[in-house]
Amino acid sequence: MARVGKLTAVGAGVVGLGTLVASYAMDDDQHTKRQFARVVASEGLYARPTKPLPTREEQMKNLRLEQFDVLVIGGGATGTGCALDSVTRGLKTALVELDDFSSGTSSRSTKLLHGGVRYLQKAIMGLDYEQYRMVKEALHERANLLDIAPHLSYPLPIMLPVYKWWQLPYFWFGIKMYDFVAGKECVKSSYAISKEKALELFPMLKKDRLxxxxxxxxxxxxxxRMNISIALSAT
Incomplete structure (x- = not known):
């Protein structure tokens, strides 16, 4: 019975998480569909290739016979990003990868698009302008990716439980500053919820002092998939 109880609690927690994510996803669904349709129309995502892709043997032959301006070693996020950058500068670029695209670290990230709430706290508490600039730039890139790649990215609601009364206004102010720094690129305005609502969404939260x-x-x-898209953009 104890095991059944634990499984039930886990299931309830998962349902709570799904409720929070789904509630926002439903509100934003129409906007995402419009964004995706715009990307498809502008980039021809469903267009068929006009010629067959080169075989591995042909690619290896080209590497031996052709002269390149840039050779990128590694097909992860950094490698494909460097390849795309060099191609857009008009440089003839080759990229080699030992395994497969995103076979390592580039498929094992947190997958978050964020400005960094903690970095903003450091910027404010330490009056560190460089930290502030980093957060501002990251928030801009977050908005950019959500806009140009709605088929690969989406808004994510994050709930921060509070266990001390004094932390509630403290965290609220900090998160509101995060929204303020994002400005017009804010994904959606943050808000506070009651203990009861938090437990409804996440039944497995520690109840004591919440x-x-x-x-x-x-x-x-x-x-x-984002990495693959960048690699394809460099071809």
């Missing part, structure tokens, strides 16, 4: 929660929004994306 006073409420803060919900804020960042982004999440499919890191490995």
């Amino acid at each position: 006073v409420g929660a803060i919900v804020y929004f960042d982004g999440q994306h499919n890191d490995s």
Whole structure:
């Protein structure tokens, strides 16, 4: 019976998480569909290739016979990004990968698109302008990816449980500053919820001394598919 109880609690927690994500996803569904349709129309995602892709043997032959300006070693996020950058500068570029695209670290990230709430705290507490600039730039990139790749990225609600009364206004102010720094690129305004609502969404939360929660929004994306898209863009 104890095991059944644990499984039930786990299931309830998963359902709670699904409720939180789904509630936002339903609100934003029409916007995402419009964005995806725009990307498909502008980039021809469903267009068939006009010629067959070169075989591995042909690619190896080209590497031996042709002269390249840049050779990129590694087909992860950094490698494909460097390849795309060099191609857009007009440089003839070759990329080699030992295994497969995103076979390593680039498919094992947190998959978050975020500006960094913790970095913003450091910027404010330490009056560190460089930290602030980093957060500002990251928030801009978050908005950019959500806009240009709605088929690979989406807004993500994050709930922060609060267990001390004084932390509620403290965290609320910090998260509101996060929204403020994002400006017009804010995904969705953060808000506070009651203890009862937090437990409804996440029944497995520790109930003792829970006073409420803060919900804020960042982004999440499919890191490995994003990497493949960057590699294809460099071809």
